[in-house]
Amino acid sequence: MSEVMELVKFRVTKEASPKAIAEGSRELTDWARGQPGFVSRVLVGPDERGTYTDIVRWKSMEAAKAAADVMPTVDSLKGFMTLLDMTSVEMAHVPVVNGS
Secondary structure, rough: OOEEEEEEEEEEEOOOHHHHHHHHHHHHHHHHHHHHHHHEEEOOOOOOOOOOOOOOOOOOEHHHHHHHHHHHOOOHHHHHHHEEEEEEEEEEEEOOOOOO
């Protein structure tokens, strides 16, 4: 069983304030901590193009995909989801080759 990095790139809506993004990100981290197989999470950005990258480490591909499937239905995360420009969202689940 190999650990997996979930990489989600996205831009936010024009209405999204830095404070709202930070608060929503904290709520997402709190939720993720309760999911089976969660290891860690960090949100970085925005880069020079306005893109954020959400980096989540999971114990397995199964855990990563299970959380990704459930996340859009979680009521407490819907506020954060409204901040995202959904047309810009790109997600990948990639096995970890080496890391600490």
